Structures are given as C-alpha cells and as structure tokens.
Amino acid sequence: MTPAVDEAAVDLGVEIAGTTFPTPVMTASGCAAAGRELAPFLDVARIGAVVTKSVLLDPRSGRATPRMVETPSGMLNSIGLQGPGIDAFLATDLPWLVQRGARAVVSIAGGSLGEYAELGRRVGVAPGVAAIEVNISCPNVEDRGLVFACDPSQAARAVAAVRRGVPRDVPVLAKLSPDVTDIVAVADAVVEAGASGLSLVNTTLGLAIDPETLRPVLGGGTGGLSGPAIRPLALRCVWQVHAAMPTVPIIGVGGIRTGFDALEFLAAGASAVQVGTVTFHDPSAPARVGEELRGELAVRGFTSPGQVVGVAHRSAQAPIDRPVPQGATL
Numbered sequence: 001m002t003p004a005v006d007e008a009a010v011d012l013g014v015e016i017a018g019t020t021f022p023t024p025v026m027t028a029s030g031c032a033a034a035g036r037e038l039a040p041f042l043d044v045a046r047i048g049a050v051v052t053k054s055v056l057l058d059p060r061s062g063r064a065t066p067r068m069v070e071t072p073s074g075m076l077n078s079i080g081l082q083g084p085g086i087d088a089f090l091a092t093d094l095p096w097l098v099q100r101g102a103r104a105v106v107s108i109a110g111g112s113l114g115e116y117a118e119l120g121r122r123v124g125v126a127p128g129v130a131a132i133e134v135n136i137s138c139p140n141v142e143d144r145g146l147v148f149a150c151d152p153s154q155a156a157r158a159v160a161a162v163r164r165g166v167p168r169d170v171p172v173l174a175k176l177s178p179d180v181t182d183i184v185a186v187a188d189a190v191v192e193a194g195a196s197g198l199s200l201v202n203t204t205l206g207l208a209i210d211p212e213t214l215r216p217v218l219g220g221g222t223g224g225l226s227g228p229a230i231r232p233l234a235l236r237c238v239w240q241v242h243a244a245m246p247t248v249p250i251i252g253v254g255g256i257r258t259g260f261d262a263l264e265f266l267a268a269g270a271s272a273v274q275v276g277t278v279t280f281h282d283p284s285a286p287a288r289v290g291e292e293l294r295g296e297l298a299v300r301g302f303t304s305p306g307q308v309v310g311v312a313h314r315s316a317q318a319p320i321d322r323p324v325p326q327g328a329t330l
C-alpha cells in the first residue's frame, strides 16, 4: 500500500493553457446559471471556476416544457439555450462573478459562424474573463441545422471564428459532443483551428417515453442525457483524446459526483473537471468534490493533481511519480 501524505501537503492548483485555477473542479455549463445560485452553498472564489450557462447573442426562452426528466442514473434535459443574451450577461452576470473573485469561464453558443465571431469579440475583451468555452453542440442555421460539433470542419470553423476575435492571452476551450463516430478527429480539427484546450463532453442525445401517453416525455422530444449514466462514455472520450493528443489540456465532464470520480478523469488524461447534474441535488458539489479529491490524492501519496494526469495510459508495471513522504518506502 502506498503511504499517504498529509492532506495539507496537497496543492490543488492547476494551470490550463496559461491560466491558473485554485482547484481543478469547476461547475459545468448550464447547471449553475452564472454562479449566483450557488452563493448560499459555497464561496464561488474558492472553486476552480464558474462555467456559465451558454450565452447567445439575443435573449432566448428555450424549448417547450416539460424540459427535464429523471432517467436511470441520470437525467434528460431539453432546456435549449435559454438565457438573457450577451448584453444582459455582460452588464450583470459577469461583473457579479468578477466582483466575487471567481474565475469566470464564459460559455458561448451561436447559430452561425457570424454569431460565434461576434460573441468571441465581445466576450474576449470583457474584463475578468478567465477563459471562453465554445459550446458547438448547436444547430448551424446556415447548414441545414446540422450540429457544428458533429462535423470536424464545421466544428473547426466555429472555433476559428471565435479565436480570431479573442486576445491571445484568453484561452479558448472547445466543448465537444460525444455523439460522433470519431471524437479524436473533431478534437484534432478544433485544436488545429486554435482551441487552447478541450472540454469533454457535452450531453449525449436520449429519449424517454411517457407510460400513459406513449409519447416522448420531453416537450422537445429528445433531450441531452447527463449524470452518472454517461460517466464511462465521457471517460472514454477523455482517454481517447489524451492518447492521441497528450499535450492538449482536457477538462473532463460527465457524471462526476465524488472526488474519486474526478480522480478517474485525471488518470484518463484530464487536467481539470466540471461537475454538472450532481449540483441539482447537492449545490455544494463543486466545493465538496474538490475537497474529496484532495483526500483521494493524499491517500495515494500525491501532492498535486498534475501528478495523476494520464497515469492510466502507462503500463501497469511503469512506476508512477509521486513524492515519497519522509521515513516511508514505496
């Protein structure tokens, strides 16, 4: 058994594409609005980052109700990109986060390349933005409604449109969909287009049928599946992309509920993680998972999350670098 280190010896800080975060645990877009709802439960300045609900250029009311349904080990949602639009977001939501000392990772979503470009230009120069996350799981109104994220070249164009208008020191993260045959091909295309890192993954498309009506439960028909049901899927995506592109920073997201779940993502190749669905029943989760991760690292003799990133790719015989506590033998 590996000797443990003291939890106080663990420094949870991580660096992603030149930006530092105090812990590797962030909120996931769409699961904590713009952070204000979490304030009664945790200090937004002490979690890794608040990743805001994807913001569009214009206000939007979202899709038809009902828009959420519980499913085995997860949930389906068809919220759509409901939100106040970029003007209201920049005027009220972002300043609140900045004033609270939170790292604001601003998620943007567009229906066309022009919209992505304009959102990038506006958010990129807003004070206090730690990074931009480009949600490309949106239908492209200029291309038969095909989802940007499902086609490597369209995904790359959306990311390039954002990257062009954003100052070099603001990281641009591309958030990919798992609903593709070859996620490495999409990852490769968006990194070529200028993405500084990848958020893996968005929800996967699912369906639930109402036992009474025998019709889809959700007003929008299909919805995005999230929660522990998708954790192995998300983990597999992280694993595949890290194997193909080991130097590209990855933020793992999908079904994380505990510190050990987060550790799994680090071992598969993620440098940080986001927690989404779990916050609906435990709003303190982004802080709790960080503290649990500290314990999971300490008990295995690690003093920083970076020491674990990608270790699952090494052969079972390969030694794992970790500091040896005084007086202990590995």
Ligand SMILES: Cc1cc2nc3c(=O)[nH]c(=O)nc-3n(C[C@H](O)[C@H](O)[C@H](O)COP(=O)(O)O)c2cc1C
Binding pocket: 028, 029, 030, 031, 053, 054, 077, 079, 081, 107, 135, 175, 201, 202, 203, 224, 225, 226, 227, 228, 230, 253, 254, 255, 256, 274, 275, 276, 277, 278
């Ligand atoms: C209600 C809800 C709304 C979401 N809205 C967004 C969104 O606006 N933008 C986005 O990129 N992802 C959105 N997501 C996806 C999450 O950010 C995350 O990628 C996904 O839920 C998997 O993580 P989880 O299992 O921890 O929830 C949403 C998820 C849920 C459950």
